[in-house]
Amino acid sequence: MRTLNTLQPGKTLLALLLGLALSAGAAASTPLEQALEAYAAGRLEQAARGFTQLSRQGLPLADYNLAMMHIRGELPKPDLAEARRLLERAAAHKLVRAQLALGQWHEQGLAGKPDLRRAVHWWGLAAAQGSVDGQVQLATAYYLGRGLPQDMGQAAHWYREAAKNGDVGAQYLIASMYESGLGVDRDLRLARYWYDIAARNGDEAAPAKLKELDARLQGA
Numbered sequence: 001m002r003t004l005n006t007l008q009p010g011k012t013l014l015a016l017l018l019g020l021a022l023s024a025g026a027a028a029s030t031p032l033e034q035a036l037e038a039y040a041a042g043r044l045e046q047a048a049r050g051f052t053q054l055s056r057q058g059l060p061l062a063d064y065n066l067a068m069m070h071i072r073g074e075l076p077k078p079d080l081a082e083a084r085r086l087l088e089r090a091a092a093h094k095l096v097r098a099q100l101a102l103g104q105w106h107e108q109g110l111a112g113k114p115d116l117r118r119a120v121h122w123w124g125l126a127a128a129q130g131s132v133d134g135q136v137q138l139a140t141a142y143y144l145g146r147g148l149p150q151d152m153g154q155a156a157h158w159y160r161e162a163a164k165n166g167d168v169g170a171q172y173l174i175a176s177m178y179e180s181g182l183g184v185d186r187d188l189r190l191a192r193y194w195y196d197i198a199a200r201n202g203d204e205a206a207p208a209k210l211k212e213l214d215a216r217l218q219g220a
Helices: 011-021 031-040 044-056 060-071 080-092 096-108 116-128 132-144 152-164 168-180 188-200 206-219
Strands: none
Touching: 031 044, 031 060, 044 060, 060 080, 060 096, 080 096, 096 116, 096 132, 116 132, 132 152, 132 168, 152 168, 168 188, 168 206, 188 206
């Protein structure tokens, strides 16, 4: 099957958060902004101190960022058990990025054996909150029967949700499921609709499928 988006928690997120937290050219004002700015500038010790203080105050985003520093070995004494504790606390506060990171943690078996059942649990929580990455991961788990029983109806549901939220791979896949009647009632017009959206969003295979479907629909 086609390759879908992969999760990439790490420096990219911190840079994004820094961009959201700080207006252009403005100096960091809150403790979180100061910690994020320190991290972006490579002042890891200062960033760790800031995140640790905020974590002790119960800030989920600080828990997440500190956990990522443990995982990436950016602290003097990286501790995966502590990273997991911090991620689970942040995830319990419904921080989607932490839920996704825990899904990846269990999928890869970061501190032991992979546990796809637990991975699916966290992806499901993220998906329910509208996370496109969570929706794609959950859909793929249902599609392949990884970590839970195979269920094409649920796979179609979550690919459709991800497609509505703009994931190009999901747009192509839900189109193909409508075309073949896999997990949904066969509907060539809905298949065409999603192939068209995927093509407009840059999917390389979608234009050929769109042309093929147009010929079939015109001949029907």
